[in-house]
Amino acid sequence: MAEYLRLPGRGRPRGLRALLTGPSTLWMGGDHLLAVDSNGWRETYRRFDYRDIQAILITPRSIAPQAAALGLPAVAVAGLGLAMGGTEGLFWAALGYVPLLLALLVQLARGPLCICRIQTAVQSGELHSLNRRWKADKALGSILPRIESAQGTIDPRSIPLMESAPATRAAAPRPVAGLHGADRGDARPKATYRGGRHAVLFGLLLLEAPLVLAVAPGSLRILVETPVLLGIALAVLVSAARHRAPLATSMLRGSVWAAALLLAAKVYASVVAMAVLGPQPGPMPSFWGNPAHPLWLVIDRIFIGADVAVAVVGFLALAAARRGLQSEPAASGGVAA
């Protein structure tokens, strides 16, 4: 049996077919790539010999359909809950809304989507497992040396000679569109991303800790301020995810995920606290002076501790990742800040 090495990525076909099929994976063999598509009970294999791969194309894919599929039900559920009115309605709205919001957050934070297509003389197919740009980049980093060792590299001067006897495609003749905008690439050199967005995210967490300390759980103020912070953090998170490739240490990734989950959990807990306790006055009450609410105050303290811990660990991970970036400058090339 050929020995295969698993490449990063695990994805499903686009559209409704995703509901009927299992995950696809990509494996690197000695002389070919193996795309494994599965429906759970049966695996189908597509092989791409390194010598025969003519081109690999990657194009960005909009996340809007997925965001709409998750976001619209979330809005509907929240609307229904709010229509019920009162704290009970708010509670049910949060109960339905937060998991969907979390799913949307996960989708956004996993990085930008893409379509990756591979082409040989006899077939052209989509690599479903490489459905995120960072996965595609990482997998290509492993595949390209193999293809280049099997085929060599292209010398631009030899292309006219090669074009005089081009490879014949097995498929029927298709319309060939004229090329527009091929040279629209930006000549400006792109700066290396050094983790600014990550720093903002962890800084926000540190800033939020004293805010939570000053405000009672379930107060209207925390219900307004925490979602705003969550929104800012979400924007930072998505933005950071787009450029995380050069700083992708597992520690840093884990910190970003922990921060996002923490903020989402805080919004959830705030809504539940308000539903259970009712609207609270803004300032934080004394712990001992409010025997009815010690549990919520304890939860509040846990959140503050977690805020600080995640922020500190995040800053340390960022510093370590930046040190790694400085020691390996070649690894950071071509990533925009």
Added chain:
Amino acid sequence: MSAATVDCAACGVAQPPPTGSEEMACARCGRPLHVLVFPALWRPIAAGLPATLAVSPEEATCYNHPASVAVIPCALCGRFLCALCDIEFDGRHLCPACFPTARPSGGSATLESERVLWDSIALSTALLSCILWWASLITSFVVLFLVVRKWRTPLSLVPRSRIRFIAAAGIAVLQLMVWGLVLTVGLVSLRRL
């Protein structure tokens, strides 16, 4: 213009390839494309060898084409083959009739295009019977049969452990034990009555 083209990853329309790996836009849908092209795009595909006609009756001829000179015997059936019928695959020369049998039964994994995952089937059946508990008396035997019968069957072309088989067998044994307990208690109760 060159006949070599690359297909847009989004809409599939053929495009003239760039001269190297670079960013371009699809001429039809306008989406940005990051294109990596390799020398194989311009490499001509080797044409097949024509068969040579036999000129004397002493020459060995092809089994399928009696007028053509045989160049090699089939590695599986031994029939003489002309250059037209010779299919070189995986270091062997096969005739068109034997080529399909070079698939899994012939021991060549390089031609396999699909495999059944018996371990997943066994585990799914075992888990499903946890929900449809009344069916578990039958399905647990089916699962154990599958585990024993298919244990040595190659699972996947890519590395895959037999943990699903073990889990399925564990669930099936547990279900049988529960059924045994229920039936024993039921029989004892009936005897007491």
